[in-house]
Amino acid sequence: MQGKHWISALALTVGLVAGSGAFAQTTVRIAWYSDGNEGEVVSDLLKRFEAQNKDIKVVLDQVPYKAITENLPVQLASGQGPDIARVVDLGGVARYALDMRPYLKDASYWEKNFGPFLPWMRPEGDSSAITGFMTQLTVTGPFVNKTLFEQAGVALPGAKATWEEWGKAAKDVAAKVKAPFPVAMDRSGHRFFSVAISEGAKVFDDRGEPAVIDEGFKRGAKLIYDWHQNGTMAKELWGSVSGTAYRGANDEFKNAQVVMYQSGSWQIAQFDKTVGDAFDWVAVPSPCGAGGCSPMPGGAGLVAIKTTKSPEAVAKVMDYLASEPVLSEFYARSLFVPGHLGIAAKGLDYAGATPQGKAALKVFSDQVAQISPAAYKLQGYANNRVIFNAVISRLGQAISGEGTLDEAYKRIESDIAQQIAERKK
């Protein structure tokens, strides 16, 4: 009894405190994480928006990425989420996304320019909603330390070279210049599929259900596994941490310890800034396998959330941020590959980038055309992170010596089936 009184008294006090801060302006809250300078850029842009729209106050809550992956889903499920969020797990958040069509100034602008990416952010079964746009389109692909190649006197493999050819060349170079990482790849399921799909992995069966383990997948997994056994890849990434944890080799690459680094377009900004004049680095087209030369698409989307109290204001903010001049400036200043077809077609002038950075951005932008339907389908699949996580967790274990590849395949299949079954309960 006493406990209850105490709670209501407390709730009352808190309510009063919170209430006293309210004013006539509509507040729109954006949960935003940053990898580089994009947080600063967007807050600049939002200040301009506020100056034009005195009735809307936009608060940018800058959070660690951990808060977006781990806490945001809980907050959304309990109805405590923000109005807009920058997320990577598009399929997972889609259930809570707001269809902005009734509030947007011009929905056809969105459909025209964000068309291929809109399905990524739609709830399952919905084929027309507009819930957000890509703040960044990412494309996977290798970065190569060209200076190390020159020092070793090894020629760079050509544009259509296979993964095996790249692996061999990188290993030769590393042996000559004593670099500890001939090939490095982020410990991430998404990056793994950039190899597996080019080796012919289909990921889904004819009915569109996940059927992850096929010959193409096995070729990709075997390649990565063998590279770890013969020293082409160091165990420090894939064999290191457990479970779903991400590990990158960007620091090692910046330090000229990696010959070839399979990562993606998002690394450009920091390489451009930190490598400086220390060595020449280039982005090269995605290597090929039995299934083609497709990279994986990806990226972070800015998604409007259903529970918002002021959908009109949210749509106004989104319309502003998605408008061509604003978005161009955003992509250009953050050195991101545009996720806007109009801007992509015109090409962007990355004024702040060095010639190396510009060249790399060009390579990645051109790669967008190479993305295969299988890769698009995987990226658009709502439960794709279930697949990614199962792959890194189990393949990582096999690489560090806990069990065989065949055991890993079985675990990957059962992990995926179990988690999807849990979601459907």
Add this chain to the structure above:
Amino acid sequence: MSLATRMMTARRKPGRWHWTDIAAYAYLALGVVLMFGPVLWLGLSSFKTQAGLLEFPPSLLPMSQKEVAVPGQAQKLPLFEVEMPDGSKRVLAQVRRIGIQAQMVDPEKPGETIRVPIDKRTPVREFKLATENYTEPLERFAFTRFLWNSVFVTLVATIITLIINSMAAYALSIYEFRGKTAVMLMVIGTLMIPITIILVPVYLVITKLGLVNSLWAVILPGAATPTGVFLLRQYMLTLPRDLIEAARMDKASEWQIYWRIVMPLAMPALAVLAIFSIMWRWNEFLWPLAVLTKTESYTLQIGLNAFQGELQTQWHYLLAMTVVTLLPVALVFVFLQRFITTGIANTGMK
């Protein structure tokens, strides 16, 4: 002579060195290096530039490459020490690098360009603190707001914890009452439950109370620490009962006995709990991250970690901000450590 000195001198005659003394000082010296060294290293590293942090072998002090202005060049040029083909060494400034060749000039004779293979040059460096590691993030974030929130949470939570834990410990150590065993079992049973595993249920409770995004959501859940009750009770059990009985004879109320007699006597244990509570609260990360989503309610630990992205960690900022959050704790420690450590030590003398 105090008991303490008598105890010490009782064991060994002064002025005579035994091998154990030497071993003891050696052990202590090693301790100083091991305990302070890593944190000192962290502090030094936090002043290194992004590139400096990646170096191997790492330099002890924050260094950065020396740059000179050369006539005829628009920008300052980085200095290198170059091993020339004839084996001599020269200090040259690099104009540009093309592939594995570098074009260099002698700052004294800027007219002539010298081509040098890049593996023949080593950067010339000077001591320089990268204070921008600190100033950039602090300017970007509402630092004072975060600081205030952290201080508020830490102080209020510690005071609540001290009061309610000591009251419970008092009841559990001085009285016999029905249900005491059950309460003790509850305290001990939950001693071992880490907050991580009940994160979601506590979040649900907080949601139902409507406390999300309030600092109280951070303060309240951890207030009734089983560890605190356990520590205080163990300590209060050692207090002389006669004192309490005597007070009761003098018609003191139970509340007065708790407040005027037991609390002052339990000071050393309270001090220990206080410093622990301060640390727990100040350092808390996972839980505030779950319940605080608005910038204005962030604590330091969350606010200063906002630059940890999906794909990259900006180590230079991370280390610097770690040092920033560490400083207040270090200050509290310097201020209170003798009180705390002698407090614990004095417990034995009663």
Add this chain to the structure above:
Amino acid sequence: MASAETKPRREGEGAAGLLAAPLTLLMRLVDGPMRALQRLIGERRMAYVFILPNLAFFSLFVFLPLIINVIFSVTGGAGLFPSERPFVGTQQYGYLFDCGSFLDPSSCREDHFWRGVSNTARFTVFQVTAMVLFSLLTAIVLNMKIRARGFFRAVYFFPVLLSPVVVALTWKWILQRDGLLNAAITSIGGERILLLVDPSWAMFWIVFVSVWAHMGFYTLILLAGLQAIPADLYEAAEMDATPRWRVFWRITLPLLWPNMIVVIVLALIKGVQTFDEVFVLTGGGPGTATLMIVHYIYETAFANQVQNFGLAAAASVVLGIVLFALTLAQLAASRRKGAA
């Protein structure tokens, strides 16, 4: 000497005094109602009044969540509120205990859970042993006649104040591939230690770092115990010319036992709960060699795309029951030893 010991205390109290003034006033104000209450219910039942606030917080934020956790553990799906979750009975527990052989984690449906159990058990044993040994050694050294004792005491205590994340970060910075340790090793011509590649090194370093971070606290508890041992006991032993190891074995250790129990219990708790430090330092790797049970629970509930609160809750209930049994056993043991 005596004044030197009391002076710093006064400083501290002076600082606390500022805070204490409003508190004193508050406590005085409370006295009136409390006195009335005492008249009403009697002296003995005041115990309930004293325990109530703590109990209220406790029920709301620990006990109730534990019950919700039990409810989670018998329900399935990906819903957050218990009302959105279908009842599945003991299915989640069934998953956890679905093992070909309990000695081989890889034969279990939830192999990571069992790897976590075995890693946590091993870690806890190593960690408690090392913790007791080193804090005892340090306490004995600090109890010797040494100069600047206060300073050294502070030196060992100081890492206790660092958050687990800071501790892990500090050491990660030293132990990583291109860190200080490997710089030292390679400069004398040795092979680099790769923390994240060799499972036994990973286990060694997490135990080491854990002892580094927490031994100061346990040292103080033991030091307090050592100083409480009456000096005349040692004097008598010295007169009898008893060998030192015997003095230690017959006098020091038995009299120190109550403090040792506290140290062991608290170190055990810390050991089983270990998560943040290890998570930042090794991420549970290499492979799953340092994957702890709390890490498994955390990953199952949060890091996966389908946040499986049911399975995580079932694992935490199992963990809770084991811990509770352990604590009781230990307390029973300590009571018997203490009485003897």
